[in-house]
Amino acid sequence: MILQIETATTVCSVALAKDGQVIAYRQINQRNIHAEVITVYIDELLTAEGLTYDNLDAIAVSCGPGSYTGLRIGISTAKGLCFALDKPLIAIETLEAMAYGVINDDQIINGDMLLCPMIDARRMEVYTALFNNKGERIQSTTAEIIDENSFSELLKNTKILFFGDGADKCIAVLGNNPNAQFIPDFTNSATHLTQKAAEKFIAKDFEDVAYFEPYYLKDFVAGKKAV
Incomplete structure (x- = not known):
């Protein structure tokens, strides 16, 4: 269990x-x-x-x-x-768990389609990665600022399925591309x-409990409280 x-x-x-x-x-x-x-x-x-x-x-x-x-x-x-x-x-x-969530949720995934989970990182920045339809990583995890040129080369010939709370805010800049598809309200x-x-x-692939830390990707920057 x-x-x-x-x-x-x-x-x-x-x-x-x-x-x-x-x-x-x-x-x-x-x-x-x-x-x-x-x-x-x-x-x-x-x-x-x-x-x-x-x-x-x-x-x-x-x-x-x-x-x-x-x-x-x-x-x-x-x-x-x-x-x-x-x-x-x-x-x-x-992000890997999110990709498997889509794969195992009977979503309609084209054989050549890439999966792009996105987590909101404030403003137009997201944490993201790319996976194929088997959950294998195609692109490593990065923090990306999304604009109209994001994923442009891939989207010329490849369908990409975007999902997650970061993807919701990207529809306005990526949604006009016919190869960009979105899963609404993914949680x-x-x-x-x-x-x-x-x-x-x-596989007994376990972490060292004493030393394991979250994968933040970026350093934490505390915001200032409004006076």
């Missing part, structure tokens, strides 16, 4: 999976609520399924990039449980971690 945690965006989501199949999950898409609900949701899942923390075999967490605060809350919760229960920690990059979910979490558990 793997407990899966996703807090990289405005969504706070937890799921239980066994043998690569989700058996239960809880989630809410609301800003600044992660710290309040994450442990409540975990307790509710275990209780509803008649399980205890001792029944868990591992903890999987979406490790970023994404919201600084959200990532800290999710990973701190995962590491705390791993320490307390002496269970292994599995880390899955958020991150702990259920998207299931396939990679199962694979990593079987």
